[in-house]
Amino acid sequence: MRLDKLVWVEIDPDTRYVVRIFKSQKQMVLQMPYAECGTTQQMLYKVAVWDVRHQCWLRSKGECELCGDTVTEQSGQMHERQHRGKGGEISVANSVFVCAKTHKREHRDREPRWSRHDSRSEAA
Numbered sequence: 556m557r558l559d560k561l562v563w564v565e566i567d568p569d570t571r572y573v574v575r576i577f578k579s580q581k582q583m584v585l586q587m588p589y590a591e592c593g594t595t596q597q598m599l600y601k602v603a604v605w606d607v608r609h610q611c612w613l614r615s616k617g618e619c620e621l622c623g624d625t626v627t628e629q630s631g632q633m634h635e636r637q638h639r640g641k642g643g644e645i646s647v648a649n650s651v652f653v654c655a656k657t658h659k660r661e662h663r664d665r666e667p668r669w670s671r672h673d674s675r676s677e678a679a
């Protein structure tokens with residue numbers, strides 16, 4: 556998605572932070588049919604992503620949420636707990652703030668079995 560595109564987001568009414576980014580207005584209406592006034596709005600995709608990322612960083616308290624290693628707001632990476640698939644939303648609840656090492660490992664573990672090369676470790 557282009558960073559300067561306008562997207563629909565869900566806003567936490569207490570903190571005023573973005574908690575969820577929708578792929579489309581239709582997606583938002585499906586997910587939040589009874590949204591209260593002020594809990595959804597349109598904003599630039601890049602601003603919304605930054606907001607979600609910043610909250611994940613605050614939640615992490617400076618530690619990778621999967622392995623506990625030290626991360627900074629700059630070095631940390633966003634990883635999806637469950638793959639977005641067709642739903643197409645990015646949210647604080649569906650993201651973990653992880654170190655680069657963990658992120659790499661998470662994606663390696665998700666590769667299909669047939670693409671793994673386990674024979675080397677077994678031969679040792």
Ligand SMILES: [Zn+2]
Pocket residue numbers: 619620621622623624653654655656657658
């Ligand atoms: Zn980690």
